[in-house]
Amino acid sequence: MRSREPYEADHPRAVPRSRIVLVVRTAVCALMVTPVLRWAVIAHAVRVGRPWRRTCPRCTTPLGPRGDMVAISAVARCGRCGQRLGPPPGAVEVGVALSAAGLVFSGMRGLPLIAYGWWAAVGIVLAFVDLAVQRLPARLMFGMPSRSARQPPGQGG
Numbered sequence: 001m002r003s004r005e006p007y008e009a010d011h012p013r014a015v016p017r018s019r020i021v022l023v024v025r026t027a028v029c030a031l032m033v034t035p036v037l038r039w040a041v042i043a044h045a046v047r048v049g050r051p052w053r054r055t056c057p058r059c060t061t062p063l064g065p066r067g068d069m070v071a072i073s074a075v076a077r078c079g080r081c082g083q084r085l086g087p088p089p090g091a092v093e094v095g096v097a098l099s100a101a102g103l104v105f106s107g108m109r110g111l112p113l114i115a116y117g118w119w120a121a122v123g124i125v126l127a128f129v130d131l132a133v134q135r136l137p138a139r140l141m142f143g144m145p146s147r148s149a150r151q152p153p154g155q156g157g
């Protein structure tokens, strides 16, 4: 029989402390990964045949860890010129928060949690890239064997 935590024994309807710790830990991890996902969306949301977007299209300030970190934050604007970049402010962060909450409350632990977390992160990036440019970047579609699954009919590249 599994022992209950002391607080849980005193308050049978309370949320277990271990669940709260898991939620806080997951929220911190989600907040840390969100700028990386936003950067991936901005970089990959380009037309077919174009190179990744590494700079602000207006002022050419580099984006990401070596440049403008404001652009890959929830602000979603270039820190230098104010140009809006990528998904709307907070959109990626809400997607990550909902995915993280779903993973926490699924009860998964260990490797399955990591695997589903990775899958959710890639899915979030693909969803926002697809919304922005109506295509999915081949670089992020490593698991898709079919060409028709990656591209809508009638589009090449």
Ligand SMILES: [Zn+2]
Pocket: 056, 057, 058, 059, 060, 061, 078, 079, 080, 081, 082, 083
């Ligand atoms: Zn700019």
